[in-house]
Structures are given as structure tokens and as C-alpha cells.
Amino acid sequence: MVNLFIEFWHLTDPNVVWVLSGAILLGSSTGVLGSFLFFRKRSLIGDALAHAALPGVMSAFILFQTRDPFVILGGAIVSCFIGFFFIDYMVKHTKIKEDSALAIVLSLFFAIGIFELTYIQKLDIADKSGLDKILFGQAAALVQSDVIILGIAALLSLTIVVLFYDRLRLITLDRQFAQSLGINVPFYELLLTFAIVLSVVIGLQIFGVVLMAAALLFPVAAGRYWSDSLPCILMLCALFGAISGAASANISYLAPQMPTGPWMVVTLSLIFFISMCFAPNRGALMRYLRTTRNRNKTHDENLLRTFYVICERLSSYHESLAPEQVLSVRNMGTNALRKSIKRLLKHGMIERDNTLYRLTEKGLNEAEKITRYHRLWELYLTNRANIPAQMVHDSAENVEHVLTPELEHRISDELGTPVQDPHGRVIPSSDPFVGGIRS
Amino acid sequence: MTHELWILAIACLMGISCALVGALMVLRKMAMIGDALSHTVLLGLVLAFMITGSRSITVMFMGAILVGLITVFLTDFLNRMGKLQKDASIGIVFTFLFAVAVILISVYTGEIDIDQDHLLYGEIAFAPFDTIEWNGRDIGPRAFWMLLLVAIANLVFITVGYRYLQAIAFNASLAAALGMTVNLIHYALMTMVSLTTVSSFEAVGAILVVAMLVIPANTAYLISKSMYSMIILSVLFAIAASISGYYLAVWADASISAAIAMMAGFIFILVLVFFSPDSLLHRIKQSRPIQCP
Numbered sequence: 001m002v003n004l005f006i007e008f009w010h011l012t013d014p015n016v017v018w019v020l021s022g023a024i025l026l027g028s029s030t031g032v033l034g035s036f037l038f039f040r041k042r043s044l045i046g047d048a049l050a051h052a053a054l055p056g057v058m059s060a061f062i063l064f065q066t067r068d069p070f071v072i073l074g075g076a077i078v079s080c081f082i083g084f085f086f087i088d089y090m091v092k093h094t095k096i097k098e099d100s101a102l103a104i105v106l107s108l109f110f111a112i113g114i115f116e117l118t119y120i121q122k123l124d125i126a127d128k129s130g131l132d133k134i135l136f137g138q139a140a141a142l143v144q145s146d147v148i149i150l151g152i153a154a155l156l157s158l159t160i161v162v163l164f165y166d167r168l169r170l171i172t173l174d175r176q177f178a179q180s181l182g183i184n185v186p187f188y189e190l191l192l193t194f195a196i197v198l199s200v201v202i203g204l205q206i207f208g209v210v211l212m213a214a215a216l217l218f219p220v221a222a223g224r225y226w227s228d229s230l231p232c233i234l235m236l237c238a239l240f241g242a243i244s245g246a247a248s249a250n251i252s253y254l255a256p257q258m259p260t261g262p263w264m265v266v267t268l269s270l271i272f273f274i275s276m277c278f279a280p281n282r283g284a285l286m287r288y289l290r291t292t293r294n295r296n297k298t299h300d301e302n303l304l305r306t307f308y309v310i311c312e313r314l315s316s317y318h319e320s321l322a323p324e325q326v327l328s329v330r331n332m333g334t335n336a337l338r339k340s341i342k343r344l345l346k347h348g349m350i351e352r353d354n355t356l357y358r359l360t361e362k363g364l365n366e367a368e369k370i371t372r373y374h375r376l377w378e379l380y381l382t383n384r385a386n387i388p389a390q391m392v393h394d395s396a397e398n399v400e401h402v403l404t405p406e407l408e409h410r411i412s413d414e415l416g417t418p419v420q421d422p423h424g425r426v427i428p429s430s431d432p433f434v435g436g437i438r439s
Numbered sequence: 440m441t442h443e444l445w446i447l448a449i450a451c452l453m454g455i456s457c458a459l460v461g462a463l464m465v466l467r468k469m470a471m472i473g474d475a476l477s478h479t480v481l482l483g484l485v486l487a488f489m490i491t492g493s494r495s496i497t498v499m500f501m502g503a504i505l506v507g508l509i510t511v512f513l514t515d516f517l518n519r520m521g522k523l524q525k526d527a528s529i530g531i532v533f534t535f536l537f538a539v540a541v542i543l544i545s546v547y548t549g550e551i552d553i554d555q556d557h558l559l560y561g562e563i564a565f566a567p568f569d570t571i572e573w574n575g576r577d578i579g580p581r582a583f584w585m586l587l588l589v590a591i592a593n594l595v596f597i598t599v600g601y602r603y604l605q606a607i608a609f610n611a612s613l614a615a616a617l618g619m620t621v622n623l624i625h626y627a628l629m630t631m632v633s634l635t636t637v638s639s640f641e642a643v644g645a646i647l648v649v650a651m652l653v654i655p656a657n658t659a660y661l662i663s664k665s666m667y668s669m670i671i672l673s674v675l676f677a678i679a680a681s682i683s684g685y686y687l688a689v690w691a692d693a694s695i696s697a698a699i700a701m702m703a704g705f706i707f708i709l710v711l712v713f714f715s716p717d718s719l720l721h722r723i724k725q726s727r728p729i730q731c732p
Contacts (some may be wrong), residue, residue, distance in 0.1 A: 107650035111700030
């Protein structure tokens with residue numbers, strides 16, 4: 001096994017080079033074209049189109065009795081288009097819903113294909129064996145002449161994307177805007193459909209009818225986690241598609257009796273899973289960390305402000321307080337409170353006094369800042385938005401955590417450096433304490 | 440009973456049970472979830488067989504229900520937590536689970552009694568040979584009893600839950616407002632679909648289950664005005680497709696299940712073109728100018 005693996009990557013066998021380059025090219029073209037379906041929210045149409053190709057392949061074989069790639073490709077393209085227009089007709093002109101239309105075409109065309117396949121198997125035609133490999137794909141079965149034709153078709157579909165990139169992007173992301181600009185939308189849609197059909201049809205050889213949807217869908221779903229810009233996502237799609245193509249070619253070489261499609265899907269799932277969890281910004285892990293950090297910050301700031309408010313009532317800012325006192329003023333889970341106290345102790349915002357806690361100088365400054373934000377915002381809402389004073393508290397609870405010093409200055413200037421909030425309490429000054437004395 | 444009658448009985452029962460739940464799936468706009476489930480129950484089948492080593496009906500049903508629910512759950516999970524479009528998450532979940540199942544089958548060929556090709560289009564012609572015994576007597580094909588069980592279960596499910604199913608099929612928010620637990624009904628329906636799929640699986644394979652779930656139901660959808668008539672009509676269309684499909688296959692000497700699905704499609708196109716209110720024929724009639732005498 002290991003020897004075969006090394007042998008494969010030494011690329012000494014010319015056939016390996018052909019299969020590998022073909023697989024990489026096909027993988028990247030399906031990945032790129034699939035992303036256009038994804039962004040038009042029609043991901044599953046790829047599944048229907050792949051199934052719709054089957055009767056074309058079989059009919060072409062019955063009619064011409066040859067495995068010539070041109071004939072097979074032609075048949076597949078024709079039946080793909082018939083399937084596509086049938087879906088389109090049903091959605092536009094009958095009350096059949098889109099998902100039903102997809103499922104009808106998918107199952108009906110596939111049934112016709114299987115019917116023909118089983119019919120062929122009982123006929124007496126030479127060269128009929130291996131026709132069923134198209135169901136699950138078989139990369140190793142590619143020969144040089146196949147690879148050249150498939151490669152040209154893959155390049156053609158990629159060229160269409162590159163040449164008409166601007167138009168295709170427009171009609172994909174905002175169809176109505178494209179229409180209003182006077183772009184010939186039906187023409188470019190047809191062109192895009194042609195490119196998609198082409199890449200679906202040529203991908204069948206490696207990925208198989210049944211799992212073609214995955215080859216179209218996984219690269220873009222994974223790429224979407226990494227970036228927000230279309231060119232970047234398309235590059236990633238090409239890369240992921242190429243990786244999966246190479247992996248399936250490799251597996252097909254190691255275990256020729258294995259279908260390649262499923263292995264390609266497993267490779268792609270791995271890429272997808274990694275992207276979903278670990279991608280920066282949109283990945284699940286990073287999103288989880290970000291929400292946790294925000295929640296902790298909110299808890300800490302709430303706690304500091306509660307300390308401040310209690311101390312303010314006692315007119316002594318370095319009073320030691322018990323956690324129960326905090327809970328009597330602010331509704332907070334005991335667990336959240338304990339963790340928050342631990343974090344504030346670590347950051348030197350509060351200090352321990354036997355079983356009690358009191359604000360440090362640093363903590364007092366921070367607490368003053370948040371209280372100032374809170375009360376400034378309350379005042380701003382009552383003065384400028386005419387909201388009754390008893391209703392501004394909840395909004396201020398949220399805004400106090402997101403205000404910046406810059407915004408604070410502008411609000412303060414706008415209100416003429418106020419000193420009292422709508423409830424008659426003092427708005428703390430923005431100057432920090434130093435050594436217990438306001439500077 | 441003769442071989443031919445058994446096959447016809449199995450095909451009809453399969454058509455009936457698929458059409459019953461299929462009508463509900465189509466009304467809920469979940470045809471593609473039916474497609475996804477019909478692929479993923481294979482994994483349930485394979486795993487159940489690998490773990491227990493038995494092919495008893497209970498084990499298979501358990502595996503199918505479990506994997507069916509996992510599919511629906513994972514789809515929702517990707518949709519909500521992964522922030523992925525609904526149809527993209529369906530595509531990702533079912534291709535992945537199906538690929539895993541196919542790999543397991545091809546790695547353990549010989550140990551698992553399922554053929555790669557047959558899982559796609561089944562082999563109903565051999566179903567009558569796979570019989571089961573009851574009290575030492577041969578009582579007929581396994582597939583027949585399984586499908587009979589599921590057809591009855593589906594019938595009971597729909598009769599008992601008719602009002603609930605109707606409410607969530609047409610207006611899920613109204614159903615929620617009326618105090619129905621929409622999620623429970625949803626998962627119950629998914630369970631029934633998984634059961635139907637797995638019992639039809641061995642006879643007709645994955646894709647043709649989708650055909651029988653979706654095509655008769657949509658044919659009925661074209662011409663019916665109430666959910667009741669839609670369910671009845673889809674069952675009738677499914678039976679018609681099963682019987683005519685069988686004879687087509689015998690005539691052409693090809694796969695029976697593929698022929699049944701083709702006949703279902705043929706009936707669909709017939710109704711679409713000639714009988715439905717928005718058919719081509721009706722529109723041509725209407726576009727004719729009114730002639731004054």
C-alpha cells in the first residue's frame with residue numbers, strides 16, 4: 001500500500017500523470033462552477049442535472065454502440081439540458097414547487113437511465129462492460145484520450161467563467177440589478193447553465209452520477225467560511241476541488257476496485273469540517289470564542305457598575321461588599337458572579353478583604369467610565385429622542401458596553417457637558433482618579 | 440401465490456406506502472428531504488447490520504429511524520449553527536452519509552449482503568425468493584410483510600394525525616398558534632418516511648424510492664383541490680404505475696423498479712400535458728378567440 005502510494009507520487013507512470021492532471025482539472029472546474037449555483041441558492045440543481053445526464057449517456061451508447069467520449073459527452077449534455085428546461089418549465093408554468101420539480105427530474109431521468117442500463121446489459125454488444133462505473137465514478141479508468149477531451153471541456157467551462165466573470169457575478173449576486181443595467185440576462189444565464197452542464201457531465205467520470213452534487217457543493221460551502229469576496233472564494237473552490245480530485249485519483253490508483261466518488265466526498269467533508277470549525281471570522285470555533293468573550297466582558301462591566309452604584313449610595317467608594325449585596329441589587333446567576341469576581345481579581349479591578357471585596361483604584365476608574373456611559377446615554381435618550389426617563393434604563397444597559405471614548409465625547413459635547421442624569425444622579429466626570437484624588 | 444403475483448403485490452404495496460407519505464412531503468415542500476432520507480437510510484441499514492450481524496426487520500427499522508432522524512437533525516444543525524443555506528446543508532449531509540455507507544459496503548464486500556448497484560436500483564425480481572418463516576411454515580417474501588406493515592402503519596399515522604398533518608402542511612405557524620407541537624409532528628413524519636424508505640429499499644433501491652415518493656404525489660397535486668383527494672389520487676397513480684411498470688419491464692427485459700418509476704413519470708407527463716388546469720392543452724384552448732355566432 002505504502003509502496004503504491006510512493007509510486008503514485010513519483011509520477012513515473014505516464015498514465016498516472018494523465019489521470020492526476022485530469023482529476024485536478026475536473027475537480028477545480030466543478031468546484032468553481034458549483035459556487036455559482038450555491039450563490040443563486042440553487043445548490044441541489046446540480047444533483048438533478050447529474051442524474052439527468054445518465055439517460056443521455058445510455059441512449060448515446062444504444063444509438064451509436066460506441067464508447068467514444070465525444071458521443072457520450074454529447075448525449076449527456078443533451079439530456080442534461082432537457083432535464084434543466086423541464087425543471088424550468090415546471091417551476092414557471094405549473095403549480096409544482098421547485099423542490100418537487102428537482103426531485104421529479106432527478107428520479108425520473110435516473111430511472112430511465114437505469115432502465116436503459118439494465119436493457120444494455122442483456123444486449124449482445126461488445127464494449128458494454130464498465131458502463132455502470134459512471135454511477136459511482138472510477139478515476140483510474142481514464143485513458144489519455146479521455147483525459148485530453150475532458151480536460152479541454154473543463155478548460156472551456158473555466159474559460160467561460162474567466163471571460164464573462166463580471167456579467168456572471170452580477171447575474172448571480174443580484175439578478176434584478178443586472179437586468180436594470182441592460183445586461184442580456186437570459187443569454188448569460190444560458191451560458192452559465194451551459195458551463196455548469198459541461199462541468200457536471202465531464203465530472204461524472206471521476207465523481208459518479210450519485211455523488212456529483214457533492215463535488216459542486218462542498219468546495220464552495222467550505223470556501224465561504226474563509227472569505228467574503230467572490231474572487232477569493234472561487235480560488236478556494238478551485239483549490240479544494242483540485243485537492244479532492246487528486247485524492248480520488250490517488251485512491252483509485254491504490255484500490256482500483258473501489259469507487260472513487262465516495263472517497264472524494266469523504267476528502268471534501270474533511271476540508272468542509274475543518275473550514276466550518278476553524279476558519280477565522282466565520283468558523284464555528286472563532287464565533288463561539290467571540291461570543292464568550294463578549295458575554296464575559298458584559299458580566300464584568302455589569303459587576304463593576306453594580307459595585308459603583310452600591311458604593312455611591314454609601315458615599316464611600318472603597319467600601320468592602322459581600323457578593324450577596326451585589327446580588328440584592330443586580331439579578332445575576334451565582335455561577336456567573338463567581339467567575340466574574342475571579343476574572344476581576346485577576347485583572348486587579350477589585351481586591352479581597354477577608355470574605356468581602358472592594359474596588360481598587362483601577363477598578364473604580366473603570367466602573368466610573370461605564371457608569372458615565374450608562375448615564376450619558378440615558379440623558380441623551382431623554383433629551384434628544386424624547387423617551388420618558390423611566391424607559392431609558394434598558395437601552396442604556398446594552399449601549400454602555402459598546403460606547404467608545406470618542407462617541408462619549410461627542411455625546412457629552414452635544415449635551416453641553418452635563419452633570420446630572422435624568423434620574424437626578426451625578427454623571428461621573430471623565431477625568432481619572434489618581435491616588436484617591438480626582439486629578 | 441405465483442412469483443409474478445408476489446412481485447406485483449410487493450410493487451403495489453411499495454407504491455401505496457410511498458405515495459401516502461409522499462403526498463405530505465410534497466405539500467410541506469420537502470421533496471428534496473425525501474431524496475436525502477432515501478440515500479441516508481442506507482447508512483442505517485449498513486451500520487445496523489455491521490453492529491448486530493442480523494438482518495431482522497426490527498434491527499433494520501431501528502437503524503433507519505436513527506439515521507433518518509440524524510439526517511434531519513444534522514441538516515437543521517448546519518443550517519442554524521453553520522449558517523449555511525437550507526438546500527446546501529441538505530446536499531452536504533446526505534452526500535456525506537451516503538458516501539460513508541458506500542465505502543463501508545465496498546470495504547466489507549462479501550460480509551455485507553448488499554450490492555453497490557442494487558442499492559441504487561434494487562432487484563425486485565429476486566424479492567420473492569427471500570422468504571420468512573412463521574411457526575415453521577413458509578409464509579411468503581420478507582419484503583411483502585415488511586411493506587404491508589409499513590403501509591398499514593402509514594395509513595394509521597395519516598388517519599389518526601390527519602388534522603395535525605393538514606395544519607402543518609398548509610400553515611405551520613397557524614398550527615403552532617393552535618397549540619400543536621409542530622416539531623413533534625415534523626419528526627414523526629420524518630420517521631415514517633425513513634421507515635417507508637428502508638422497507639422499499641431492498642426491493643427498489645434508493646433513487647426509485649424518491650420517484651415513488653415524489654412523482655405520484657405531484658401528479659395528484661396537479662389535479663386535486665383537497666388534501667384528501669390528493670392522497671387518494673396519489674395512491675391510485677402509484678398502483679397504476681406499479682402494475683403497468685411491471686409489464687413494461689417484462690416486455691423489455693429490463694429493471695422492474697426502473698420501469699415502474701418510468702411509468703410513474705409517464706403518467707405525470709400525461710396529466711401535466713392533458714389534464715391539469717395549467718396544462719398546455721388548456722392554455723391553448725383558452726387562448727382561442729371567442730367566436731360570436
